Amino acid sequence: MCVKDGDVSSVMCSFNRVNGIPTCADAYLLKKLVRNDWNLHGYVVADCDSVHEIVTNHKWLNDTVEEASAQVLKAGMDLDCGRSYLKLVDAVKQGLVKEADMDKSLNYLYVVLMRLGWFDGIPSLVSLGKKDMCTEENVELAAEAAREGIVLLQNDNETLPLDPTKFKSFALIGPHANATNVMKGNYAGFPCKFITPVEGFSAFGEVTYELGCLDAICPNDTTIQSAVNITQNADVTFLFVGLSTGIEAEWRDRKDLLLPANQTLLVNKAAEASKGPVILIIMAATGIDISFAKNNPKIKSILWVGYPGEQGGRAIAEVVFGKYNPGGRLPITWYENNYVDKFPMTSMALRPVGDYPGRTYKFFNGSTVYPFGYGLSYTSFKYEYKSTDMSLDIKLNRLQHCQDLPYNDTNYMQNCSSVSIDDLTCNDEITFEITVQNVGSRDGSDAVLVYSVPPEGIVGTPFKQVVGFERVYLQADESVNVKFVLNVCQSLNIVDVSGYRLLPSGLHKIVVGDNAISIPVKISYSQ
Known part of the structure; x- marks a missing residue:
């Protein structure tokens, strides 16, 4: 139990409902379960705009913002991420909540701040400034995180790592061949400097690139042929495909588990035309049914790189050319595309029942594209x-x-x-x-x-x-x-x-x- 065993300092309530009650307004969850039974020594914080959702989407008890702000405070929520808390003054005036309720929450918040040393003054932190940003140590840490997160999914005939003395010209194709912002993923700060795949691979040979798809959504095929053409003169073709936060993110759900729209067409055409070996590089946070690529004899190796961050292009190139031996493992199960047709997406069941095959590596009893924990290496x-x-x-x-x-x-x-x-x-x-x-x-x-x-x-x-x-x-x-x-x-x-x-x-x-x-x-x- 994370809250009890870890003695956490904060727990977040979200904008969903449990048993019909918005979690941030549920005194049983927040007061009895989290604070009393689980012995929380800290505060409860709302996911951003959760209180606003109670009024606008849940329409819980036909609440006004003042009523919702009062209810969550009395239910045990201490810190609001949003602007609904600004209505607490009016809520007090209307007799919906007492200042004493706010004082109790403030006590929880200040206790955590005191444990953090917020009021003690920490010279080592106070002195931090611009000189401490984008240091060589920062950049190397970003590169190391990217390298360690790369998962080698396929490597036929030990195609990787490539020897740059034997392979000198590279075709980089796909919507992420020259990626910058897409490498950040969700909720990321400003990078020190992006190293794109084009820049990273240029350190090992001559690079020619064509996107083929202007972005991950890839709604049409008008630019595919120009990308296919450059594969015919390259020693190696690298296909940078995948998803983006325009497809998978908070408030966005995928309609299937396939590569978006014309990306599959791009992969197949480029692989068919390629003079040399083809390496497929997938930039995405979630699983994709790439069975077609696994079964394509022209595609020798497949890498999943997640959203690798600002040093992503460098990290991928260092793995491809053997400067770093990949050791990452998949943190999720990669399901086949027909999985989404076997149960409604509103179902939260984990265990298999009837024709429903279950969910997660713990309970899923069907076939997969790749299982949880899968990952290859250049060694054994x-x-x-x-x-x-x-x-x-x-x-x-x-x-x-x-x-x-x-x-x-x-x-x-x-x-x-x-x-x-x-x-x-x-x-x-x-x-x-x-x-x-x-x-x-x-x-x-x-x-x-x-x-x-x-x-x-x-x-x-x-x-x-x-x-x-x-x-x-x-x-x-x-x-x-x-x-x-x-x-x-x-x-x-x-x-x-x-x-x-x-x-x-x-x-x-x-x-x-x-x-x-x-x-x-x-x-x-x-x-």
Whole structure:
């Protein structure tokens, strides 16, 4: 539980409704649950314009702005991102809220400011100025963030990394071939200086570029042929395609999971005409069904770069030409396009039901374009573990009670199926070490992903869930021992259909990587 275990200083209510009540006006959520039950030591802040939404969109109780401002304050919201709070003076005059209610919120806000040292004066921060902006350290940090976020999705015949002494002329094509602002993504500050893909790749050879699509929306194909033409004389063709904040962003939803409009046509035509190998580079925040590209023999390698920021062009080029070995992993599942037709987008269900295949890597039972956690490298890693069975018998006192669980196979049923996490002390830990060896010829990094798999036979459990990870940097042929310490309650719990966290008994598994290592962990209860 992030709020309790992390002892957070603030929680945000949003402009949505839960059980029909706007979250920022829900005293049960904000006061009882968040502040009292979860023991919030800080303040509740509204997502921007959430109070305004109560009046204009929700039309909650036909509120005026004054009434809504009073209601959220009394419900437990302390800080308003917006302008509705300006009506609090009128709300006090109308008797809708008391100054004492505002004082309580101010206390929460000032306590956090004091914990931050806001009133103490911090010379090291006060002295910050223009000289501290856009420093070499800042720029290198931006480049490193971009490099580490790049995911290698396909690399047929080890096409990448390219040797710039053998490949000297490059065709850069696509709406993001000379990207600037699109690399920022949502909610970004002003960059020090953009390094576009054209600039980044120019450091390694001769670049010719044509957009082919004037932007990511790509509504027509009138400029595609001019882009296709330049592929015929280039040693390598790079296709920079994807999405933009004009397609995916707050207040914007995609209608499908495909490349927008004519981008697919651009990719296919350019790949067909290309003299040399074709590298597909996808700039987007979310998954795209690029099955057509995976199956195109002319497209040798595929990179997903997210929205890589101001140093994006440099970072991508350094990965392509082997200055940096990619080690990123996909943080989401990439679904096939027909996934969106299998259930209404208003459905929030995670578990599969009937023809609905479920959602997220935890529950989705269908085929994918790429699974969660997927990512290749220019080298290879090997995991080793000295097999040891683990078991834990938890002694229950007279106040700790067993909770029944539904089973789809009674052969797996336990005498004491589970116990609520809230009833356990939760001090037990699992400790193990994994030896990771770089068995390839290049230095590189590996993200060691650790999953827990619940006991078999229980209805509605996830296939697996991430419980830990560690990124390690290894030279060729180097090995390192990676130690993991997992809290049993946090790592092996499941959430039942009512939202309660339970620790089931039975045979759990700790799985490292793509089932490379499986460690059995037996949990039992006794009085």
